[in-house]
Amino acid sequence: MNPSPQKKMLRRVGGSLYAWVGLVALVGCGGSSDTKLSAYLEELEFEAPLESVDYVSLGDFRIPLAIRVSDDVREPPIWVRVKFSLLAEVDPQDRKAVNEALKRYDGPLRDAVIRICRRTTPDELSDPRLSAMKARFADAAKPLLGDRRLRQLIIDKFIYEPL
Structure with missing residues (x-):
């Protein structure tokens, strides 16, 4: 049984979507996570303990x-x-x-x-x-x-x- 054209299109779009997500994740991993995390934590302001x-x-x-x-x-x-x-x-x-x-x-x-x-x-x-x-x-x-x-x-x- 051959898949419908809609299912073929979904597979193609889904595959390229995974590729884009992987590429974005790979690019995002390039920096130092310690400096990003510490910068983020410094930005957070707690009103009071x-x-x-x-x-x-x-x-x-x-x-x-x-x-x-x-x-x-x-x-x-x-x-x-x-x-x-x-x-x-x-x-x-x-x-x-x-x-x-x-x-x-x-x-x-x-x-x-x-x-x-x-x-x-x-x-x-x-x-x-x-x-x-x-x-x-x-x-x-x-x-x-x-x-x-x-x-x-x-x-x-x-x-x-x-x-």
Whole structure:
């Protein structure tokens, strides 16, 4: 059985593709890999080593949510509760300022967290990293606690349970 013209063309293209990849790899191996690696590592900038990070608790939350599974308004929502702890990763020298801002803006921050959770979709709640929620929490917390003080927010001990 003779191969079709398309298969012959794919073999020809595939063979030349392997030749090009081999040629590029061979040319790329010409330099000293040690100098390239060290130059690359020098270009990388780490904001701070892991040892110089503090965590500030922004609170524990237990929020009931009405989740709509379908677009039909006549269908009742499913009631669930989300529980989690919210932490802020900060530099050690910013810890005191973040704690003071948290005392001052605890109410507005809690209101924002509750509002964000209630507007979260079922797909966003099922995301293992909770990326959308974290981004919205950060957008709400940074103006209150200090935009440059917060490195990132961490959602810890997240539980999603039916009521």
